[in-house]
Amino acid sequence: MFALRRKNLLLVGFLVALIVISNFLIYRLEFMQPLPSEVALGSLIDLMFVIPLLIYFFLMKKKYSLKYMVPLAFAGYGVALLIIPHGFLSSYSFVKYIVLAGEGAFLLVEFYIVFKLVKNLPSIIRYMKKIDVPFFQNQIAQSLSSHLKSSSRLVDIITSEISMFYYSLFSWKAKRVTPKEDQQIFTFHQKTSVIALYIMLIHALVIESVGLHFLLHNWNEIIAYISLALNIYGLIYFIGEIQAVRLNPIVLTKTHLYLQVGLGKGLSVPLECIKSVTPYEGPEVLSSIESKEVFDCVLPDITKEKPAFEIELYAPMEAKFMYGFKKKVTKVHLRPDDPQGFYDALSAKIK
CATH class of the missing domain: 1.10.287 (Helix Hairpins)
Structure with a gap:
């Protein structure tokens, strides 16, 4: 399956590059001149419809709906503005107004969401303080879900953006997550x-x-x-x-193991779902098929270190990534700073 997906990615990349380069050259090669004005319509169709359809049917069809083609079409129009000489687009100025109308509608939706966020901000903050889960990302996600009647993907996108700006701009006086009653934390x-x-x-x-x-x-x-x-x-x-x-360290409670790797990914594992925790004895680099089922909690480093432990789960669990991306995992790889302390604590709780 992975090989097929990679093959599709290479094929789409080749076709998109071929379409963009051919449309770029047709306006700049002397032996192609003079060009009829209708050629601009063909370029607009290629960039705004053909390329998004290729991306959708080869890469997105099984995971995303057709609504995701709209931003791809807008991006295609932006590329068209860079490729097509201005004189050729004068006959198709109506396309610009369609794009502007679409962007205007998108901005209205954005303003509406911002309005709802600002309006509900006090209650969102109060709700966050009541949530008994670690990590800002988890707290803001649950609070937004309870206050915004929007799609889960939109909530995930807003959560990712708020989390990024919170940590980069407003977290400098914040303290590391501290253990509450019946909690243990382990830095990694x-x-x-x-x-x-x-x-x-x-x-x-x-x-x-x-x-x-x-x-x-x-x-x-x-x-x-x-x-x-x-x-x-x-x-x-x-x-x-x-x-x-x-x-955000590793947080172990009496019911869950909470993992948050920077801004990019997180996983909450109920302890009853943990089958075993063992010292990792596998290869340094996993194959692409094996890595699809592993939640890698080992941080990037100048020289990548092997995991210290492998946690095996009874059933696949959903790991969350930035902007709402998810995948099912059956194993967790991690490398805490206190390996023995973590192993003893987790082993005692899952028994």
Whole structure:
């Protein structure tokens, strides 16, 4: 299945690149000139309909509905503006108004969601304080679900964005999760170089942002500012990731094992669902098929360390990732800073 998915990804990537490059060259090769104005309509169809349909039917059909083609079509129109010379688009100015209307509707939905968030903010905060689960991500997700009558995917997206900005901008005075009654916590980042790794990435991103912005600015101002915005977003993410890793340890209660790996992924395991916990004796690098069923709680490092333990579950459980992505896992790999203490505590509770 994974091989088939990878094959589809390569095929779609090749077809998308072929369509974009051919549409780019047709306006710039001298022997193709002069071109009829109708050629712009063909390019719009390719970029706004053909490419989204390829992506949907080959990569998204089994997981997502057709509504996700709308942002793909908007992205295709943005590419068309960069590829098609302005004079060719003058006959199809109505497309611009359709796109603007769609963007306007999207912004109205966004403003409505922001309005509901602001309106319910006091009650959301009060509700969060009552929730008896660790980690900001879990608390805000449950609170938003109870106050926003929206799709679970939308709540997941809002949760991811709020969590990222909270950790990167507002968590500097926050203290690490502390154990309550009948709880034990175990750090898993102190014996790694994960924070140093993210600081290196932030340093490289800042240097790359400045140089790339001035380079792109000489070619296309719009692309330059889009690239700058994405790099700033990446900078905020890495800062938030550092804080999330630092503030969220492994939490073991009398009923659950709570795992939160930075901003990116989390898993809550009822103790009765744990079949066994054993020292990890597997390979350093899992195959693609094996990794699909494993929740990897080992932090990224300059040199990737092997897990200390493997937790086997009785039945597949749902691990949550950023922006609402999920997968079923049957095993958990982790490497706490106090391996023996964690092993003794968990073994005692599951017995």
